[in-house]
Amino acid sequence: MTGAAPDLRVTGVSPEAVVFDCDGVLVDSEPLSNAIFAQVITEEGLLTTFEDSVRLYLGRSNAESAAQIEAALGRPLRTDLIGEYERRAAAAFCKELTAVPGVRELLDELAAAGTPRCVASSGTPEEIALRLEITRLGHYFGDHVYSASMVPRGKPEPELFLHAAAQLGVDPAQCVLIEDSRYGVRGGKAAGMTVIGMAALVSAEDLRAAGADHVVDEMPQVRKLLGL
Ligand SMILES: [Mg+2]
Structure with missing residues (x-):
């Protein structure tokens, strides 16, 4: 669709499977x-502001973010930055x-319609x-929870999404992915979704x-896009 077209026109989107990012799509964790x-x-x-964090790291795995921070610092991390982040985040969550x-x-x-679905996240399985x-x-996903740690390269590479589609037994081109990060x-686009x-x-x-392909700002709009 073109940028000028309204997002919620009748789209005919009728996926064989729906792939959910976790943070910012399933759970309101990003703030x-x-x-x-x-x-x-x-x-x-x-020195990093909230806005810097959103711009530079939102949607990346912690390991890839850490490598990016080390590159910006020009030295290895002095602290267990990721471990500390995970501890504080878990307590807040x-x-x-x-x-x-x-x-x-x-x-x-989706469950009532029998539509296969999965989680594909940059987070670790834990x-x-x-x-x-x-x-x-x-319980909506069962074993269909896929982490970037299961593939060689995480987002923005397509490997996690290709892995998820293969595990679901669905052609990536027949999957709809819901994502909140660039x-x-x-x-997802690189994977053909x-x-x-x-x-x-x-x-x-x-x-x-x-x-x-489409942009929404609340979940009921996704339901309309999917014809639910
Ligand atoms: Mg996200």
Whole structure:
């Protein structure tokens, strides 16, 4: 579709499977995560604002973010930055993490329709499991939870999404991916999927520039796009 066309016109999107990013799509973790990540990077010696964290690291794996931080510092990390981030984030999530509004209803409808679905996240399996457990979303996915740690290269490369589609037994071209990050959108397009961008911390404009086929700003719009 062109940038000028309305996002919610009748699209005919009728996927064989729906692939969900985790952070920012299933769980509303990104405001908390980026505040904490900016804080630990700044403590390491690289002044980083919340906005910097969103722009540079949202949607990447922790390992890839750490490599990027070391490159910016021009030296190895002095602290266990990722471990500290994970500890603080887990504590904050246990208190405050919620599901993204409307996603439970979408998952109920997909489950009722028998549409295969999975999670494909830059997080580690442990991080994904924690988020799904706190928000009680895990039962919608069963074993179909895929982490960037399962493939050689994470988002924005297509490998995680190709792995997810292969595990579901579905052609990537017949999958719809829901993503809130530029890295994720790029990875999904590289895998040949139809990508719905969920604009929140990353703008609709940036998601479109990354290649999103459709952009929404709330979950009920995804339900309309999918004809539910
Ligand atoms: Mg995300």
